[in-house]
Amino acid sequence: GVILVTTKNGKAGHREINFKAKLGVNYVNNPYEFLGGEDYINVLRTTYAKSGYYCSDGEYVSIAPLTNLTGASPFGTGNVLGKSAWNIMGKTADNAYLLQKGWKEMVDPLDPSNMIIYKDINPGDYNLNNPSLSQDYNINMSGGNDRGSYYAGIGYNRQEGLPVSTFYERYSFVLNASYKITDWLTSTSNFNYNRANWKNMPGSNTSEGNYFGRIMSTPPTSRFEDEDGNPTLGPNVADGNQAFQPEKWQNFNQTDKFTMIQGFQIDIMKGLFIKGTANWYYSEGLYESFTKDYMDNMLTEHYTKTRESTAKFERNFAQTYNAVLNFTRTFAIDHNVNLMLGMEYYDNYKRGFEAKGSGAPTDDFSDLSLTDNGEGKRTINSWHEQYRILSYFGRLNYDYKG
Known part of the structure; x- marks a missing residue:
């Protein structure tokens, strides 16, 4: 040519x-809208808790590791401030001051008697x-x-x-x-x-x-x-x-x-x-x-x-x-x-x-x-x-x- x-x-x-x-x-043209912190915690904690099934003998078998609900995970309540990669914990008197520093609180969807404290971020x-x-x-x-x-x-x-x-x-x-x-x-x-x-x-x-x-x-x-x-x-x-x-x-x-x-x-x-x-x-x-x-x-x-x-x-x-x-x-x-x-x-x-x-x-x-x-x-x-x-x-x- x-x-x-x-x-x-x-x-x-x-x-x-x-x-x-x-x-x-x-x-940025982002075609997806991701969940915010509260919705993310609600969905993941509820999904993990209900991910199992009951066997014929009545034993409950979980497909997802339930330890993530109480351990150090993106939606777990076992994170320790300054010693975890996630800003989410079960609310206590010791960490309640974080609400004055931009953190938020919500009711634990698995136990309404407990409160969860977290900080919401947008990765972008x-x-x-x-x-x-x-x-x-x-x-x-x-x-x-x-x-x-x-x-x-x-x-x-x-x-x-x-x-x-x-x-x-x-x-x-x-x-x-x-x-x-x-x-x-x-x-x-x-x-x-x-x-x-x-x-x-x-x-x-x-x-x-x-x-x-x-x-x-x-x-x-x-x-x-x-x-x-x-x-x-x-x-x-x-x-x-x-x-x-x-x-x-x-x-x-x-x-x-x-x-x-x-x-x-x-x-x-x-x-x-x-x-x-x-x-x-x-x-x-x-x-x-x-x-x-x-x-x-x-x-x-x-x-x-x-x-x-x-x-x-x-x-x-x-x-x-x-x-x-x-x-x-x-x-x-x-x-x-x-x-x-x-x-x-x-x-x-x-x-x-x-x-x-x-x-x-x-x-x-x-x-x-x-x-x-x-x-x-x-x-x-x-x-x-x-x-x-x-x-x-x-x-x-x-x-x-x-």
């Missing part, structure tokens, strides 16, 4: 400078940038005369991701110019540069499916903050409070991409021209990550200290050269002929390397040289890829009184 690309360019006898700015907000309030902001700015100028035209622009774009600590940022520059050197020779030049930096997902949960599925459906009694409003981890690292320690996973992703195109068109005679184009595409990417010591259990205050470091570099250089001869002529008024002949050569070379390590003596520096050089602690890999395509094409069209 043939892809036609039209680039922006100036107009003869016209000069202008433009500035454009766009600001936007993005909201902790785990999402909702709304997230986006901004885009561009300034450009264009102009021309009877011999040539130009267009130049510079842009900046930044978008916050919906998951916490995620973003995308891009700087861009474009220059398009054409100039009629002589009556039979025209030059066309295009230059484009883009630099992008981003962070896709928090290091604590790199799966988008889990992030927008499991985390958003975390029980509303999860302990994402303590009684004084200080943030806490929650049930665990992957399903807990993603805003608790995002700085523990450090990432740097950057790509730099250049596109340079130079073309010449030779007008041999009316209806006959030859056009040659050279296209260079250069891209390189640098990707680094480092995991600092992070808490994986808030009850025992245990920390994972693998201190993993990774570094990856990849470079890609693609060259495309083509030449096209085009002939258009009308004979004897009614006979129209169009002939196109051409060839193209394409060469793409990619190379890169990647190294990983763990077991560094400190989490203050993300340096691969500090990782443990013991067996199985380090890996390194490199790669080279190249492919070439040489193609020829032709087309002949004829029409009568077209």
